[in-house]
Amino acid sequence: MPPGRIKLDDRDIKILTILQSEGRIPKATLAERVNLSPTPCWERLNRLEEAGIIEGYGAMIAESTYGPLTVLFVMMEIESHRTEDFAAFEAAIRDVPEIVECFSVSGGFDYLCKFVTRDLASYQAIIDKLLSNGAGVKRYFSYPVMTSIKKAPIPIQMIADTAR
Incomplete structure (x- = not known):
């Protein structure tokens, strides 16, 4: 694994997947959805942010x-x-x-x-x-550009496969 990279497990991948589509999800709801209590979920979020995997949070503007x-x-x-x-x-x-x-x-x-x-x-x-x-x-x-056909976040599974 390259320096500065962290190993992602299934919960990390699920957190990332949820955050890409629901960036404003309350942390307590996120913790519940990934089957963790709030504190361990918060620690995982901090770890993902510190590793640079989560660069920031934003809104998709129409x-x-x-x-x-x-x-x-x-x-x-x-x-x-x-x-x-x-x-x-x-x-x-x-x-x-x-x-x-x-x-x-x-x-x-x-x-x-x-x-x-x-x-x-x-x-x-x-x-x-x-x-x-x-x-x-x-x-x-x-x-x-005449028409936008597809606009999607990166496929999290790709990250999962390279980070394991």
Whole structure:
């Protein structure tokens, strides 16, 4: 097992599964659902948080409640592939709230980013700024989302299989 990782048992997995879908569940109810008394359940939660398995708690916001939004996936290639160029790009996009996710990828491009903006004009303004502010973007391809088909948390069983 890699350093810093903890071994998960069936109760830990059940706790994680419940929290992913019911993040606001009262701790006493969670303890009851995993067949533990509150104190041991609380200790497990603390252990999972301290190990970094639980990064935080949040709400899934229905994007449609904000009116029409434009979601785009954007493949980006940077000019040069030196360590400092990757660092400059990553620093530049951290300050762009409309980039809600960004992944370093292999293949023909360097990054896959998810943008959420009011409209295409807002998106283009962000791209123009990235192209002119030294972020090092060489080229990019935009893929507007027409319909969201699936949005799901990570499969807990996958964690369970690798953490045992």
